[in-house]
Amino acid sequence: MNCVDNKNNKELFVSKGLKNTKNRNHVLELLKEAEVPLTAEVIYLKLKVLDTNISLSTVYRILEVFIAKDLVVKSSLSEDNKTRYELHKDEHSHHLVCVNCKKIQAVFHCPLEAYEKAVEKETEFNITGHKLEIYGYCPECQRIIEKH
Amino acid sequence: MNCVDNKNNKELFVSKGLKNTKNRNHVLELLKEAEVPLTAEVIYLKLKVLDTNISLSTVYRILEVFIAKDLVVKSSLSEDNKTRYELHKDEHSHHLVCVNCKKIQAVFHCPLEAYEKAVEKETEFNITGHKLEIYGYCPECQRIIEKH
DNA sequence: CTCCAAATGCAAATGTTTTGCATTTGCATT
DNA sequence: AATGCAAATGCAAAACATTTGCATTTGGAG
Numbered sequence: 001m002n003c004v005d006n007k008n009n010k011e012l013f014v015s016k017g018l019k020n021t022k023n024r025n026h027v028l029e030l031l032k033e034a035e036v037p038l039t040a041e042v043i044y045l046k047l048k049v050l051d052t053n054i055s056l057s058t059v060y061r062i063l064e065v066f067i068a069k070d071l072v073v074k075s076s077l078s079e080d081n082k083t084r085y086e087l088h089k090d091e092h093s094h095h096l097v098c099v100n101c102k103k104i105q106a107v108f109h110c111p112l113e114a115y116e117k118a119v120e121k122e123t124e125f126n127i128t129g130h131k132l133e134i135y136g137y138c139p140e141c142q143r144i145i146e147k148h
Numbered sequence: 149m150n151c152v153d154n155k156n157n158k159e160l161f162v163s164k165g166l167k168n169t170k171n172r173n174h175v176l177e178l179l180k181e182a183e184v185p186l187t188a189e190v191i192y193l194k195l196k197v198l199d200t201n202i203s204l205s206t207v208y209r210i211l212e213v214f215i216a217k218d219l220v221v222k223s224s225l226s227e228d229n230k231t232r233y234e235l236h237k238d239e240h241s242h243h244l245v246c247v248n249c250k251k252i253q254a255v256f257h258c259p260l261e262a263y264e265k266a267v268e269k270e271t272e273f274n275i276t277g278h279k280l281e282i283y284g285y286c287p288e289c290q291r292i293i294e295k296h
Numbered sequence: 297c298t299c300c301a302a303a304t305g306c307a308a309a310t311g312t313t314t315t316g317c318a319t320t321t322g323c324a325t326t
Numbered sequence: 327a328a329t330g331c332a333a334a335t336g337c338a339a340a341a342c343a344t345t346t347g348c349a350t351t352t353g354g355a356g
Contacts, residue, residue, distance in 0.1 A: 019302065019353055040344080055305045060344065062303090079222060081231060081313075082343070096273055105271065111263045112280075119255055119282060125244055127284035132260075134267060136275035167322055167333065188313080203336045208313060210334090229344075230312070 016069040023047075023054050027062045028071070036095065036104040037075040037084035075131065094132040100141035107134065164217040171195075171202050175210045176219070184243065184252040185223040185232030223279065242280040248289035255282065 009028050013020045026047050031038065044059045063085050066072035073088045075095070093106045116127045137145065157176050161168045174195050179186065192207045211233050214220035221236045223243070228250075241254045264275045285293065 021303065021353070023304075053305090056343095057306080057345075058304055064345095065303095081229070083229065096267065096271060098273070099276060105273075107267055107271065111259065115259045116282065119244065120284070123244060123253065123255065124287045125246070125253075125282075125284040126290050127244075127282060128247060129284075130280060130282045132278060132280045134264065134273075134275060134278045136268070136273040136277075139272045142274050169322070169334065171335075201336090204312095205314075205337080206335055212314095213334095 012071070016071070018065065018069065022052070023058055024062055024066075026050070026052055026054065027059065027066070031072065031085065031087045034086065035106060037086035039082045039084050041082070043085075094134060096134045096136065098138040098141055099135050100137055100145070103138055105138075160219070164219070166213065166217065170200070171206055172210055172214075174198070174200055174202065175207065175214070179220065179233065179235045182234065183254060185234035187230045187232050189230070191233075242282060244282045244284065246286035246289055247283050248285055248293070251286055253286075 009025050010020045012028075013024060018024065027043060030043055030046055040056065040059045040063060043063075044054065044056045047054045047059075063072060066085075067074065070088055072085050075084050075086050091108070092110060093108045094110060096105045096107050097103070098105075110132070112130055112132065116130065119125065120127045157173050158168045160176075161172065166172065175191060178191055178194055188204065188207050188211060191211075192202065192204045195202045195207075211220060214233075215222065218236055220233050223232050223234050239256070240258060241256045242258060244253045244255050245251070246253075258280070260278055260280065264278065267273065268275045
């Protein structure tokens with residue numbers, strides 16, 4: 001089983017051949033709670049605040065191994081040059097990014113299955129996935145901008 | 149008019165309030181010829197070869213001003229950490245990336261207009277655009293992998 | 297409890313992108 | 327065509343994000 005759905009962390013780590021460490025638990029918990037993809041630095045800072053002493057390179061290494069084990073995916077085709085990370089879930093969603101305040105919000109339902117099949121036919125690629133990000137102005141920023 | 153379609157460079161620069169410089173012409177030409185988004189470094193190296201002496205920071209600055217004037221859009225692939233740049237065209241396309249050899253190929257036809265409208269309704273965002281990347285194995289890599 | 301490979305922390309190295317500043321260039325104006 | 331000035335450029339250094347080397351610590355198998 002590839003995805004992080006309903007499983008306790010220890011069981012998950014063991015099934016992936018990973019040691020069950022404090023740091024990995026913390027990072028995984030943060031990612032589970034997160035509603036949007038997080039940068040390595042944000043993870044590092046959040047854990048610093050929660051007393052935990054983790055080093056930034058450990059955060060990167062944990063994310064790297066999580067990716068290798070298909071627990072996490074890199075996400076964000078985005079503007080800033082920071083890589084963001086999120087859990088690899090079965091139910092896949094996309095992100096709506098406010099171009100003004102940069103707020104990120106998840107959008108469920110993805111209309112691309114049929115499209116992938118069509119592209120597969122047209123290009124002879126064997127399609128394995130896609131990333132989609134949608135940009136626009138969130139309701140709050142629309143109001144702010146209208147006032148000017 | 150926002151997009152780079154049929155216009156000579158000088159006219160385009162003037163209409164955007166930009167000086168018509170040798171470097172900007174070279175960068176714009178390269179982007180016009182490119183079939184896939186280019187990194188700043190690739191642009192720099194290609195121009196070096198073509199005798200032109202440009203500095204890497206100038207490449208970055210030109211790309212920055214082209215983005216500000218809506219001539220260019222960033223289109224970073226999440227896999228590598230290099231930002232890529234391509235012309236902002238009216239006819240919009242997406243990219244198909246081989247997860248094995250990293251080859252990039254454009255896909256025309258985009259099925260997302262209706263979806264954008266639906267998301268707009270659902271979220272009250274005012275949608276301005278999206279980025280889509282599709283991943284898979286290209287025909288050549290499929291063959292190579294089958295052999296093993 | 298012991299032991300060893302795997303995980304971690306820290307500092308230094310890398311690779312990409314940005315910035316400061318002195319010099320050059322495009323172009324509007326004589 | 328010559329002049330002046332803001333904008334553009336080159337180069338070196340700075341700023342970031344990410345990765346790596348190495349000495350130390352830790353999880354968990356035996």
